[in-house]
Amino acid sequence: MTAGPAAGTPAAAGAAAGTSTAAGAAGGPGRGLRLTWVQPEDLLPHELAASRDEGRDVTALAERWAAAGGDAVAPVSGASPVPASPALRALAVELLDAADALPGPDTAEEPDDLDDVRKSWPGGWQLPTRVDRDRLHGGWLGRAAGCLLGKPVEKIPRHGIREILTATGRWPLRDWFTGQGLPAEVAARWPWNRRSAPTSLAENIAGMPEDDDLNFALLALRILETHGPGFTSADVAQAWLDWLPAGRVFTAERVAYRNLLLGLTPPDTARRHNPFREWIGAQIRTDVYGWTNPGRPDRAAEAAWRDAAVSHVRGGAYGAIWVAALAAAAPVAATVDEVLDAGESVLPPASRFTTAVQEARALGAGTDDWESILDTLHARHGQLHWVHVRNNAALVAAALAYGGGDLERSICAVVAGGWDTDSNGATVGAVTGALTGASRLPERWTAPLHNRLASSIAGFDGIGFDELADRTLALAQAGGAA
Incomplete structure (x- = not known):
């Protein structure tokens, strides 16, 4: 995003x-x-x-x-x-x-307190807790590849994406976007994301360019390395102020950043003049909390909630704990269904967010006609802003179920669906990459990354995905499992 x-x-x-x-x-x-x-x-x-x-x-x-x-x-x-x-x-x-x-929504259905959210959690999860470095490496590579695929068409609607692909002979989507052969009238009607196109089209890719979907993962890694698994929301807020340039945050994160500078502290930073409180921002920040708690969706979700509380409430926070739970399962699970089960297990059962992802998962698993799935999703959620959390989470759930754990099928499906293409590509790529493992990912999706990630966060610019896998594994092993 x-x-x-x-x-x-x-x-x-x-x-x-x-x-x-x-x-x-x-x-x-x-x-x-x-x-x-x-x-x-x-x-x-x-x-x-x-x-x-x-x-x-x-x-x-x-x-x-x-x-x-x-x-x-x-x-x-x-x-x-x-x-x-x-x-x-x-x-x-x-x-x-x-x-x-004004009074908020009914907290019985949409709780805004972690203790209330926990009440519906199961007593345990039948998942392995021993994690393999190769699968963590795959999670990092998949997150980058999916994000990079979606970057040039961020903000372009679904029908515009299809027109671009058709005009360049790449429909249905199965490879990087290209500007080569794109007719001028189509390019004028659907201009690329101007920040992203210079570094994210097939002819220009030379490593993973900077993106907030990766910056926040790096920041989560730093928070855990600095404060350990018991970090607080205040630690997250301080990390933003110390390490995250204000110009690299948007929507709810920018509002929360402003509120921090005004002297507010979490969770009030998420609640003052913040109309983006249930948008996608927190959902893109929490994969690392899952990767470092393999097989423990509960621990991952608790960490994600503390992070999300700086900028989001209710649905915005549910997106954060859902993705963290997906990420906790992905490096140790055998199937994408096990991953999706883990994600749903931490959600408030009666919330609109939960309904959206469950319905979308059923859609994705119910037919091989991706276009009909997208028609239904856009009919159900098309009234929401393209950066809202519910529509994007639904699209992610559908793409994961439809893709069956295959990285290429999954990231291409979710990016072709429109809305927040780079964030959704990153989340779907992270899940399927961790399910697959780096050594078994298709080279055409990983080789262009050149084991190099650009970032404005000090100390991370140019870092390799292999080093990130090593550091993530160290944290996962240090945390242990009960």
């Missing part, structure tokens, strides 16, 4: 130049620096949508905003082109405060 300016918008030009501004970064009266994902007038429309999705009545707030001239349509790129007037911005702050004060 690199939820910066949308491809093809004026904002994307600023993003390509390495800024974190939205459209109108310079020039013209009243036009200045426009930071994405934090301005009150840009957050409020997202908050109205988030509150409605949670079942909260924001009719009066929406009417006040509309009467004052506020735009009810959330900006796709994270910031509207022109700053709001001081009066309108002040009203946005007031309405965000009012939304924060």
Whole structure:
């Protein structure tokens, strides 16, 4: 997930130049620096949508905003082109405060406390706890390969992805994307992710470029190496401030980062003026907590919850514990069904998130017609933002069930499905890579990585996936199993 300016918008030009501004970064009266994902007038429309999705009545707030001239349509790129007037911005702050004060969803169905979530967990898991380095290595390589496959088409909808592939003779998707042979009119209609295309198209790949889906995995590794398995949410927050550049975080993470700088501490950092609290950000951060707790979805989920609490609540946190549990099972399980069972075992049984992934898993296993599966998923979840957690988790679950543990079939299916293509590719690649093991992964998906990962996190730039596997194994062995 690199939820910066949308491809093809004026904002994307600023993003390509390495800024974190939205459209109108310079020039013209009243036009200045426009930071994405934090301005009150840009957050409020997202908050109205988030509150409605949670079942909260924001009719009066929406009417006040509309009467004052506020735009009810959330900006796709994270910031509207022109700053709001001081009066309108002040009203946005007031309405965000009012939304924060509204009662939340029913906690019986969607608990927001780890102790309540634990109540439905089984007494144990029938999974091996002895992990093999090759399978951890496969998890890292699979995460990178799936992420890299999805990078150039992030933000492009499903039908646009298909048009690109058809125009380049690569439909259905079975290989890296390429710009070679892409007709100009198709390229203009569906421009690549400008941050990613220079390093993620087949003709340009030379190692794994930087991506937040890998940065957060590296940061989790550092947190565990520094603080051990008993780390706290405060440790995660401090690690962000110490090691994670603010310009490399988006949506809920950027809001939480802002809240940290305002002096708030977790879990309040996730709850103040944060309409992205149930988006995908925490779900992309937790594989390492699973890999270092092989065969123990409970320990992995507990660690993931503490990490997620910095920026997410409810569904956003469920995504984090689900992926951590998947990752705990993937390096030791024999089948993808065992992995999916482990993931579902830590979820609140009555939550909308749980229903979404269970229904999607059944869809993925029920037919070999991937396009019909996607039709159903988009009909059920298409109203959600492309970075929301439920639609993306459903797509991941369906792709894992459909792919049957095969890395290529699985990552190609999930990326072709659209929405958050790089994050979903990373999660699906991590699961199937760990199930398979590095030594048995297809070389055409691993060789272009050149055993090299770029990162803006100090100490990790250029690191090899073999070293990451060694360090992950050391943590898994040090943690032991009860």
